[in-house]
Amino acid sequence: xxxxxxxxxxxxxxxxxxxxxxxxxxxxxxxxxxxxxxxxxxxxxxxxxxxxxxxxxxxxxxxxxxxxxxxxxxxxxxxxxxxxxxxxxxxxxxxxxxxxxxxxxxxxxxxxxx
Amino acid sequence: xxxxxxxxxxxxxxxxxxxxxxxxxxxxxxxxxxxxxxxxxxxxxxxxxxxxxxxxxxxxxxxxxxxxxxxxxxxxxxxxxxxxxxxxxxxxxxxxxxxxxxxxxxxxxxxx
Numbered sequence: 001x002x003x004x005x006x007x008x009x010x011x012x013x014x015x016x017x018x019x020x021x022x023x024x025x026x027x028x029x030x031x032x033x034x035x036x037x038x039x040x041x042x043x044x045x046x047x048x049x050x051x052x053x054x055x056x057x058x059x060x061x062x063x064x065x066x067x068x069x070x071x072x073x074x075x076x077x078x079x080x081x082x083x084x085x086x087x088x089x090x091x092x093x094x095x096x097x098x099x100x101x102x103x104x105x106x107x108x109x110x111x112x113x114x
Numbered sequence: 115x116x117x118x119x120x121x122x123x124x125x126x127x128x129x130x131x132x133x134x135x136x137x138x139x140x141x142x143x144x145x146x147x148x149x150x151x152x153x154x155x156x157x158x159x160x161x162x163x164x165x166x167x168x169x170x171x172x173x174x175x176x177x178x179x180x181x182x183x184x185x186x187x188x189x190x191x192x193x194x195x196x197x198x199x200x201x202x203x204x205x206x207x208x209x210x211x212x213x214x215x216x217x218x219x220x221x222x223x224x225x226x
Contacts, residue, residue, distance in 0.1 A: 009154070033212045045204065045217040052212075091156060095211040100164060101172060102147070102211045104157040 002027050004094050006105035013082055014113050021077040021108045023092030029053075031097035034068065034075045039089040039107070048090075051075065082112045116140050120205050120218035127195040127225045135190040135221050137205030143216070145208050146188040150174065150201040151220075157204065163188055195225045 003026040013019050025034065036048040049059060051068050059066045063080045079086050092105040121136045139146065147162035149172075159172030163182040177199060179191040188207075192199060202222050206215040 004156075006156075035214075037215075043202075043220055045206075045215075047214045047216075050212075050214060093157075097212075100145075100162065100170070100211055101159055102215060103159070103173075104149075106154060106156040 002029075002032070002094050002096050002099060002101070002103045004092050004103055004105035006090075006092055006108050008108045009106070010109045010111070012111040012113060015084060016081050018078060018080050019082050019110065019112075021079075021090050021092075021110065023075045023077065023105060025073050025075065025092070025094045027073075027094060027096055029096040029099075033095045035093040035095070035102070036066065036075075036077050037091045037093065037104075039091065041087070045091075048077075079110075084112050084114055086110060087112045118205055118207050118216050118218035120203075120221050122221060123219065125221060125223050127192075127223065129195060129197060129225060131195050133192050133195065135192075135203055135205075135223075137188045137190065137218060138186050139188075139207040139216070140186065141207060141216065142185060143207035143209055144185065145210050145213075146182065147172070147206050147215075148178070148180065148188070148190045149204045149206065150199075151204060152201050160190065160203075192223075197225045199223065200225045 005024045032053045034051045038046045067076045089107045095102045118139045144165045148160040149157040161180040163169045205218040208215045
């Protein structure tokens with residue numbers, strides 16, 4: 001069965017610090033997709049990234065970067081030089097090939113203090 | 115494109131009442147789903163549909179019914195509301211679970 005664990009319930013840092021959000025997943029499938037979504041205080045859910053299980057290249061998008069390591073079943077998300085606007089709840093999610101279900105982690109509430 | 119729309123945005127029910135949460139999308143997505151969001155629990159899948167006429171249960175289906183008569187609409191029915199169903203409900207659509215999910219703005223439901 002597919003499972004996603006985000007062990008960090010809440011993180012609080014000062015602006016401009018780097019911060020890493022952890023995501024550990026469980027799956028018996030060899031083909032699967034991993035996602036990150038952001039939920040700002042306004043409540044909507046915003047897609048950030050998708051990664052398939054055959055692509056272990058790290059991804060960088062501006063201040064955001066993602067580290068996918070199949071050996072440790074992790075898909076961690078790093079924000080460099082954090083800003084107050086990065087304050088949100090971040091969700092990691094997993095979809096196994098053929099499962100037709102997307103499973104979310106519990107979410108990490110990130111607070112960036114000025 | 116309106117994307118994914120949900121109505122109502124807020125709702126207060128009494129225990130035992132029934133209601134339908136509406137969800138519609140105009141992106142011609144085959145896959146649609148309903149999630150509930152509770153503090154510390156993340157988003158949990160209630161029901162999903164892979165196309166018109168096809169629905170299936172997710173992780174927490176008890177107390178909810180769905181139907182999918184058209185590609186655009188995927189309503190969620192609460193048969194007899196209970197306080198445990200107090201939550202924020204999100205509808206989502208996509209080309210499939212391997213693709214980006216487009217979420218509606220959510221419905222905040224309180225059951226007294």
